Amino acid sequence: MSKTVAKAVHVLDSLAAAPKTIAELARELGVHSSSALRMVQPLADGGLIARGPDNRYRLGLRLAELGQQVLDEMDLRVVARPHLIALAEATRSTVHLAQLVDDQIVYVDKIEGATTIRTWSRIGRAVPLHTAAASKAILAALPAPDRDRLLDAHTFTRFTERTITDPAEFREHLEAVERAGYATDQAEFEPLVRCTGVAIPDATGRLGAAISLTAVRAAADRPAVDNPLRRMREAANAIATALGRPLH
Missing domain, CATH: 1.10.10.10 (Winged helix-like DNA-binding domain superfamily/Winged helix DNA-binding domain)
Known part of the structure; x- marks a missing residue:
């Protein structure tokens, strides 16, 4: 340069x-x-x-225009958006799409849910690797060398009393995520925010993308949604199929 x-x-x-x-x-x-x-x-x-x-x-403002153009030209975001909208409407929760971009996991799309409470997340913003459900889902699905490179360079900052700050403990946590097939964020970054993340299936392990569902504890009086994890997996599978990615 x-x-x-x-x-x-x-x-x-x-x-x-x-x-x-x-x-x-x-x-x-x-x-x-x-x-x-x-x-x-x-x-x-x-x-x-x-x-x-x-x-x-x-x-x-020109930067915003260029950034939006980049996002619009991302096949993943374009393909995923209708599925994200449907998931947000079905679950009445905020839905995120995250992807590994240049050694950072970034929110590339966000559909606001029914809650009036807004969260920290923003399109284009890097995701905290060790707290966000989406980032955990992506890390657990990545090939080991790629995951290790990201974690070795990461600083495990404490954000709440629930944040995992020990690298060894976090690696064990990712093993549990891989076994379960989904990840959670139990108020590990924002005190009232709970998230569930599911990786978008890809047998090559190179897509590095996930969707997550965000709920705010203060909005827990809303009607419960029938099996949101099942709906998330269906959406993730539908996105992978539309992209032509080989499923696991």
Whole structure:
């Protein structure tokens, strides 16, 4: 990657964290403000960043358009969406689609359920490997070398009292997930949130995708859904079949 492109990527990453002035960007890049301005101007001209009335730069709408185009062109997301919608309607819960992308497990689609409570998850956001049901389902289904590479580089941060922070314990947990054929998140990232995850079947072990069902404990008074795990497996199998993936 050229130095110019690397600095442009740094600018985008920096503005993703928080809006900044030219002076602040210049300090981060180690250049004069005039050089920083020349660097960001093409990004602004292309709509990738925008300057607000406070003279701080922030990410531009063009990035959202490009990101949406990438998501729309993903065969998995396009094929899976009608099945995700049907699952969300049948279970009255929020449904996620997650996939392994460049050594990160990322939410690539989300269908909001009937609950009015919104969760932390967002399309395009990386999934916490050691807490999310979707990530556990994917990790358990991956070939061992791929799973080990991801886990060896992962930091097991504690988010709640239920978070598994010991790498050895988590690997044992994944073995249990593999035996059961599904994963759970029992308030391991957000205190009130429970999730169930099922990998999308793929005999090659390379698809690296899963669907998950999210329920909020505060919404437990809603009518119970008949066998949501069965519905999830049916949806996962339907997605795999539509993609032409060989099932286990």
